[in-house]
Amino acid sequence: MTTPELESDACYLALKAHDARFDGSFFTAVTTTGIYCRPVCKVKTPRRENCRFFRHAAQAEAAGFRPCLRCRPELAPRAASWSTQDASRILALQAARLIDEPDAWPDAAEGDAPGAARIAQRLGVSDRHLRRIFEAQFGVSPLQYLQTRRLLAAKQLIADTQLPMTQVALASGFASVRRFNAAFIEHYGLNPSAMRRAGEHENGAGRRQAIEVRIGYRPPYDHAAMIDFFGRRALRGVETPLPGARPGYARTLRVTHGGATHTGWLRVEIDVDRQQALLQVSESLAGVLPIVISRVRGMLDLDAEPMAINATLHASFPLGDGVRVPGTVDGFELAVRAVLGQQITVAAARTLGSRLVEALGEPIETPIEGLTRLFPSPAALADADPDLLGRMGIVRQRQGALQALARETRDGRLRLHAGADVPLTLLALQALPGIGDWTAQYIAMRALRWPDAFPSGDIALQKALGVGGAKAAAQASQAWQPWRSYAVLRAWHTPPAAATSNPQDAPLADAVTT
Incomplete structure (x- = not known):
């Protein structure tokens, strides 16, 4: 069709x-x-x-x-999964996002990826209604869409790792190797082992010391601004910018999925000539490679659709066509850093975050200089001694916000990822002590990947827009829907003519309250 x-x-x-x-x-x-x-x-x-x-x-x-073995469709940027149009289209895109985001199902065991019935239940509609609107939007059933996602995820594991086929099958969402082999033969006309051999011949790939993946993006892409954003906020021990002819970024990370925790590292560079991100991942993360790739896509905003975004924003921000919204590989970490950054400069927030890592972060060995620790887990922060946090320079009100956030995340009541329900998550965040609208909107923008987040109370944003007050900023933003997150980043990169300092270092407007 x-x-x-x-x-x-x-x-x-x-x-x-x-x-x-x-x-x-x-x-x-x-x-x-x-x-x-x-x-x-x-x-x-x-x-x-x-x-x-x-x-x-x-x-x-x-x-x-x-799928072509040379261009590899599984590496293409994903299509937009947000809409402000009719309710049926919104629901269909929400369902697709739940299929695309493995983090939406963190408790699923290996080989227990969600089916259409579970997705319909999550969305509060009948299985039949979901199938009808999904087929109208995508031209295939949810099951066919899900099966293709599983097969393409498996194809990437086959091409880029030496994982045994049993692990490939389970990591891709197949319940058994038998079903995995049957699906491959039915769809691709050859078994997985034959595809691995064909891929090695096509790409000249043999066994490698680390997993290497290429992920496509749509130009224009201001990769220098993206790497600089992460570099200026890099926490000692957890992440580091990579200088050189092709600047990049490296960090440690923890992935908990299906009751198991995987730790390791990644490094990424941008190949401008090929419009690709070059991702290298430690072998210790091979079993959760689809999750890592999905998180890196979000972290670097590789799935953005510049033509649609620029059609709305170019007139207001003519120099910002390539600016993307930086995401995160860990929603909890991003939320903690957002709380730490309330009302202080980027440099001060980086200092507090680095102290937190040094005191509570788990040590890890990596081959990359400077990467020595993982960011603290929700459990470690929830159980931390308040006196220890105080000695780091974290004030008591902020301690309460951090530990409430950690407890909600540890106990599974708060999920901060791109598949989360945005309105419900915003309400849950603002119900916590010390988290107001700015912090919630900032988390939605970067961790939930909501393209229409708008922290109207941000002082730097108001200055960049030349308005006074949150209400005026919100009114000015109406023409930029549904891409206001991108408008925020472009405004931060376009300071007013009279500015004497970098707007990203200006104090943020969210007051901590108890």
């Missing part, structure tokens, strides 16, 4: 130009080969009459096409 809203001639022109702006926005299936590709694929351009165009990879696979 070809998605009707796609303009085939425009798609073919983008394919001929290998235009990375459209990467992940559609896929081209070639009838003479039975293979579907990304628009950026470097193979010889097929004849127009042999091409079919699909909005989603799941549609191409449902039509009987196999």
Whole structure:
């Protein structure tokens, strides 16, 4: 089924130009080969009459096409999963986001990925209603969409790791190796071991010391601003910027999923020529590679759709077309750092965060200089002695906010990830002591990946917009919906003419209350 809203001639022109702006926005299936590709694929351009165009990879696979081993559709940026349009479209995109985000199901055991019935239950609708609106939006059923996601996740593990096939199957959401093998043969016409051999031949890949993955993004992308954002906030022991001809960023991380905890490190660089992020991950995280990749996509905002965003924001921020919204690989960590950063400068918040890591962070060995600790776990912070926190320079009111946040996260009542329900999470955050609107909106912007978050009380934002007060800032932002998170970052990167200091170092407006 070809998605009707796609303009085939425009798609073919983008394919001929290998235009990375459209990467992940559609896929081209070639009838003479039975293979579907990304628009950026470097193979010889097929004849127009042999091409079919699909909005989603799941549609191409449902039509009987196999993914290209060269351009690897699983590496393409994901399509937008937010909408302010009609309720049915919003619900369908929410369902897709729950399928796309493995962190939405942290308690699922290996091989127990959610099915359509569980997704419908999470959204509060019937299975039948979800299938109807999902098929209207995506052209495939939730089960077909989910199956494609599982297969593409498995394909990436097969290509980029040496994990045994049993682990590949379970990590990708298959309940058994038998079902995994059957799905592969049915969809791709060869078994997983044969695909691994074919991929090694195609890519010249052999056994490597660490996992290496390429993840595509759509230009323009101000990667220098992104790396600088993380570098200026880097906590000692946990993260470090990587200087050089191709600047990058490295950090440690902890992934808890299905009752098991995995720890390790990652490093990432931006390949501007290929419009790709080059991700290297420690072997200790191989079993949760789909989760790590999803988190890195969010951290670097690799799935952003600049053409849609710039259509709304370019007139107001003409120099900000490539600016993205920095995310996080750990929603709890981001929330803690947001609380620590209330009413103080970036440098002061970095100092407090580094002290917290030194006192409560678990040691870890890595091959990267400067990466020696994990960020403190929710349990470690929840159980910390208040006197110890006080000696770090964390005032009592902020201690209460941090430990309440840690307890809610530790006990599973608060989930801070891209698959979370935004309105409910905002309410839960603001019900905690010491967390007001600014902090909640900032967390929604970076941890929940909500593109329309807007911390109107931020003093630096108000100055950049040339307005006085939160109400005036909120009124000024209405024309930027649903991309106000991007407007915030662009405003921070565009200080007013009379500014004498960097707006990102200005005090933030959220007062800590008890």
